[in-house]
Amino acid sequence: MTTKTTETLATAEAAATGITPTSTRSPHPTTEGAHATTGNPPDDHAYVHGYSPAEARRLGDQADTLAELLHAGTAYPPGSRVLEAGCGVGAQTVHLLASSPGAELTAADLSADSLGQARARVAAQAPGARVTWHHGDLHELPFADDSFDHLFVCFVLEHLADPSAALAALRRVLRPGGTITVIEGDHGSTLFHPDSAAARATVDHLVRLQADAGGDALLGRRLHPLLADVGFRDVAVRPLTVSVDDSRPALVEGFTRRTFVAMVESVRADALAAGLTTAAAFDRGVADLRRTAEEGGTFHYTFFKAVGVNP
Amino acid sequence: MTTKTTETLATAEAAATGITPTSTRSPHPTTEGAHATTGNPPDDHAYVHGYSPAEARRLGDQADTLAELLHAGTAYPPGSRVLEAGCGVGAQTVHLLASSPGAELTAADLSADSLGQARARVAAQAPGARVTWHHGDLHELPFADDSFDHLFVCFVLEHLADPSAALAALRRVLRPGGTITVIEGDHGSTLFHPDSAAARATVDHLVRLQADAGGDALLGRRLHPLLADVGFRDVAVRPLTVSVDDSRPALVEGFTRRTFVAMVESVRADALAAGLTTAAAFDRGVADLRRTAEEGGTFHYTFFKAVGVNP
Numbered sequence: 001m002t003t004k005t006t007e008t009l010a011t012a013e014a015a016a017t018g019i020t021p022t023s024t025r026s027p028h029p030t031t032e033g034a035h036a037t038t039g040n041p042p043d044d045h046a047y048v049h050g051y052s053p054a055e056a057r058r059l060g061d062q063a064d065t066l067a068e069l070l071h072a073g074t075a076y077p078p079g080s081r082v083l084e085a086g087c088g089v090g091a092q093t094v095h096l097l098a099s100s101p102g103a104e105l106t107a108a109d110l111s112a113d114s115l116g117q118a119r120a121r122v123a124a125q126a127p128g129a130r131v132t133w134h135h136g137d138l139h140e141l142p143f144a145d146d147s148f149d150h151l152f153v154c155f156v157l158e159h160l161a162d163p164s165a166a167l168a169a170l171r172r173v174l175r176p177g178g179t180i181t182v183i184e185g186d187h188g189s190t191l192f193h194p195d196s197a198a199a200r201a202t203v204d205h206l207v208r209l210q211a212d213a214g215g216d217a218l219l220g221r222r223l224h225p226l227l228a229d230v231g232f233r234d235v236a237v238r239p240l241t242v243s244v245d246d247s248r249p250a251l252v253e254g255f256t257r258r259t260f261v262a263m264v265e266s267v268r269a270d271a272l273a274a275g276l277t278t279a280a281a282f283d284r285g286v287a288d289l290r291r292t293a294e295e296g297g298t299f300h301y302t303f304f305k306a307v308g309v310n311p
Numbered sequence: 312m313t314t315k316t317t318e319t320l321a322t323a324e325a326a327a328t329g330i331t332p333t334s335t336r337s338p339h340p341t342t343e344g345a346h347a348t349t350g351n352p353p354d355d356h357a358y359v360h361g362y363s364p365a366e367a368r369r370l371g372d373q374a375d376t377l378a379e380l381l382h383a384g385t386a387y388p389p390g391s392r393v394l395e396a397g398c399g400v401g402a403q404t405v406h407l408l409a410s411s412p413g414a415e416l417t418a419a420d421l422s423a424d425s426l427g428q429a430r431a432r433v434a435a436q437a438p439g440a441r442v443t444w445h446h447g448d449l450h451e452l453p454f455a456d457d458s459f460d461h462l463f464v465c466f467v468l469e470h471l472a473d474p475s476a477a478l479a480a481l482r483r484v485l486r487p488g489g490t491i492t493v494i495e496g497d498h499g500s501t502l503f504h505p506d507s508a509a510a511r512a513t514v515d516h517l518v519r520l521q522a523d524a525g526g527d528a529l530l531g532r533r534l535h536p537l538l539a540d541v542g543f544r545d546v547a548v549r550p551l552t553v554s555v556d557d558s559r560p561a562l563v564e565g566f567t568r569r570t571f572v573a574m575v576e577s578v579r580a581d582a583l584a585a586g587l588t589t590a591a592a593f594d595r596g597v598a599d600l601r602r603t604a605e606e607g608g609t610f611h612y613t614f615f616k617a618v619g620v621n622p
Contacts (some may be wrong), residue, residue, distance in 0.1 A: 188506070191499050191613075193533040222504040224556035225607040236558060239611060241550040245535035296536040300550060302502075302613070 008147040067095045067255045069240050070154070070303060071182055078102025080149040085138045085170055086110075086156035091120025096152060097126045106148070108134040108141065128171030139169045146175035154183040157226070161214040167230040174310045180232060182306045189241070189302035190260070199292070202264045202285035205271040212274070220304035232308030244299040256293040260301065264289060376405045376565045380551050381465070381494055381614060389413025391460040396449045396481055397421075401429025407463060408437045417459070419445040419452065425570035450480045457486035465494040468537070472525040478541040485621045491543060493617045497531030500552070500613035501571070507599035509592060513575045516582040516593070523585070530614035543619030555610040567604040575600060585613065 074096070076082050080103050087093050087107035096105060109115050112135045122129055136142065138156070151170050157163035167180075174180060187210075190203050210217040219226075227235045244251040265286055271277050277285075290297045324580070337621055385407070387393050391414050398418035400403050407416060420426050423446045447453065460483050468474035476490075485491060498521075501514050521528040530537075538546045555562040576597055582588050588596075601609045 019357060088472070186502060188502050189500070189611075191497060192530045193536065195529060195532075218506060221502045221506075221609050221611060224558065224609055225504065228557065229607070234558075237556060237609075237612075239552040239554045241552060241613065243548060243550045243615075245546075245548060246539065247535065247545075247547060294539075296540070298532050298535055298548075300500075300532060300613075302550075302552065302611075304554075 011267075034200040065251065066242065069242065070305065071095045074099055074152070076100040076103040076150050079104065081147065082106065082150045082152060083108065083143075083148045083170075083173065084152045084154075084278055085141075086153060087118050089116045090114075090121040092152075093118055093122055093131065093155050094125045095233055097122065097129045097131070101129070103150075104130070104132075104308065106132040106134055108136060108138060109124075110135075110137055130141070138166055141169065141173055143173045145172055146178075148174045149175060149178045151178070151180040155185065157182065158184050158210070158217060158219040159215045161220065163216075163226055164230055167226065167232075171232070172231060176310055178310045180227065180306075180308050180310070182223055182227065182308075183303055184220040184223060185217070185301065185303050187217040188221065189239075189300070191298075191300040192275055192289070193296075193298040194256075194288070194291060196285070196288035196291075198281060198285040199288035200285075201277065202271075202282060202289065205274075205276045205282070206264060206267055207268055208276060209267055209274065220302065223304050223306040227306055227308040231311065233311045235306060235308040237304055239302050240305055241300055241302040244293075246295060252293050254298075255301070256297075256299040257290070260299065261286065261289050261293070334573060371505060372599050375559065375616075376554065376592060378403075380553065381616065382410055385410055385463070385492055387411040387414040387461050390415065390530045392458065393417065393418075393461045394419065394454075394459045394481075394484065395463045395465075396452075397464060398429050399425045401425075401432040403463075403465050404429055404442065405432055405436045408433065408440045408442070412440070415441070415443075415463075416443055419447060419448075419449060421448055436526065449477055452484055454484045456483055457489075458484045460486060460489045462489070462491040462593040464491065464492075466496065468493065469495050469530040470526045471520070474527070474530065474537060475541055478537065478543075482541060482543070482621055487621055489621045491538065491617075491619050491621065493534055493538065494551075494614055495531045495534060496528070496612065496614050498528040499532065500550075500611070502609075502611040503600070503603040504607075504609040505599070507596070507602075509596040510599035510603070511596075512588065513582075513593060513596035513600065516579055516587045517575060519587060520581055520585065522580055531613065534617040538617055540620040542622065544622045546617060548615055548617040548620040550613050551616055552611055552613040555604075556608070557606060563604050566612070567608075567610040568601070570599065571610065572600050572604070 008126070070092075076096075077097075078101075080100075082096070082100065082103045082105045084093055084105065084107045086097060087109045088111075090107065093105070093107050096103075107115070107118060115133050115135055119133060122131055132143075151174050153170065157166060160166050167182075170180065187203055190200075192199065207217045207298050224235050224237045242251065242255055244256050246252070259308075268279075268282055268286075271282055272279060291297060366494075380568045387407075387410075391411075393407070393411065393414045393416045395404055395407060395416065395418045398420045399422075401418065404416070404418050405416075418426070418429060420429070426444050426446055430442075430444060433442055445452075462485050464481065468477060468559075471477050478493075481491065498514055498518050499509075503510065535546050535548045553562065553566055555567050557563070579590075579593055579597075582593055583590060602608060
């Protein structure tokens with residue numbers, strides 16, 4: 001499995017959720033600024049679809065679609081120090097700022113280009129907001145121990161080879177009594193009508209490709225033990241399901257078609273190259289997925305949101 | 312596939328949810344009373360595990376475990392005429408009464424024995440409540456058109472060969488402007504950690520056996536088109552996920568072990584007889600399911616709750 005596959009999957013995942021994943025790691029975290037040139041090719045990893053204005057708009061639209069679901073209940077007190085680890089193009093950042101206008105937010109990402117887009121997005125959507133931007137690897141954050149009151153990590157762990165190590169590194173910078181919030185998807189939660197074995201197979205290919213690339217597209221279901229094993233206490237996980245049917249035309253278009261089906265279609269070449277399927281079988285699966293977005297179809301996907309406390 | 316398989320599945324489903332399914336139909340609805348002798352063998356269909364005091368207690372316990380999840384938001388105004396179609400042993404009935412103490416509730420079931428247990432349960436748990444009990448087939452209700460303001464149908468459609476016909480029959484007795492609430496599971500929503508192909512296969516066997524018996528263990532996902540096609544309007548479906556991990560020991564025991572694993576174990580003989588699996592493979596799957604209830608494991612299952620309006 002090539003690195004490109006990871007990035008293709010990661011791009012599709014970002015499309016699903018509106019953020020840039022942190023799937024590769026820079027060996028030397030730097031302060032942001034020097035590389036934050038919006039529109040330039042990424043400096044440290046290739047983000048295949050993520051740097052066009054249209055794509056950035058799409059990421060933002062999709063994050064907005066899911067924001068109510070994912071951000072409900074997440075509000076940090078004024079003056080609290082919050083780190084968003086893996087902020088990507090800032091699609092979740094603007095929602096964090098909207099929910100916690102008085103918090104002192106630091107947003108970190110491996111990609112300086114993504115950070116540039118995040119700055120632009122925040123400037124446009126939350127002009128008065130103060131954000132400290134950090135370009136670097138979440139495994140090697142330069143912050144002192146106990147630097148933050150709260151951590152927010154959204155759609156990042158599922159792309160990492162060792163999510164436990166990442167969580168341990170993040171816990172170091174969280175003060176005792178501080179909280180961590182983690183949001184991840186789980187492709188195994190995908191349900192649709194009409195059901196179709198061919199369509200389910202395409203989802204299985206996604207899971208397989210992400211596993212081969214060192215990630216875990218089924219991570220959502222194991223957030224509780226992941227956080228507990230790293231030492232967080234009072235871990236509570238809530239499932240958040242996007243449920244799409246004829247009564248929700250915006251989600252039919254924005255989630256089923258433009259997010260999920262697009263994500264599946266983006267791995268066609270990789271699935272064929274890996275010998276997981278034939279072109280005909282894959283295309284039949286995609287056609288069956290598209291059928292779930294037609295009249296009378298339904299589509300369901302569950303995200304998991306975990307909150308834990310640093311003892 | 313024998314009728315027994317249906318009933319075994321139905322029993323397990325009842326164990327999962329605390330109600331008696333209506334999986335076979337009496338040709339002639341009667342008024343309740345004559346046959347409502349708790350503890351006697353069922354008069355019109357065999358409910359394999361459902362008539363012992365221990366089993367009745369278990370059904371009640373499990374319904375109580377899920378009540379907050381399933382009944383939230385369901386409250387009918389005082390004086391409104393409500394029909395619970397397929398009330399079984401009354402495990403949901405007591406929660407309906409608690410949420411809507413002033414409603415005029417009619418509870419119907421195909422099994423007179425179950426109705427007798429339901430009466431006893433209501434007498435014990437809601438002694439002042441008035442309930443009209445009806446013994447009969449929901450496809451052939453003797454009520455006049457427009458007799459009810461609200462319908463409540465929980466874990467019934469998934470056992471029926473033609474859920475659309477049942478919904479149409481129910482809609483007849485609902486007044487224009489009245490509402491229907493339907494709650495169903497979907498075995499395809501089952502997610503657990505550690506993941507296991509052998510365990511997933513046992514769930515697939517459940518789905519297959521229920522399909523062979525004329526039911527649909529994947530019905531939850533298609534509630535929206537089902538209700539819309541029958542003519543209900545403003546149909547809105549919400550997913551309700553039971554999410555089990557170490558932080559919820561009552562659910563580990565009450566849902567994962569005593570409900571879901573027990574349901575899977577109850578079809579062992581049928582799965583083997585149908586040639587779906589081997590004893591070794593089935594037992595490995597069950598062992599892997601049990602592992603999800605140990606420390607560090609997680610288990611997730613989604614119910615779907617639909618509400619629609621009769622135009």
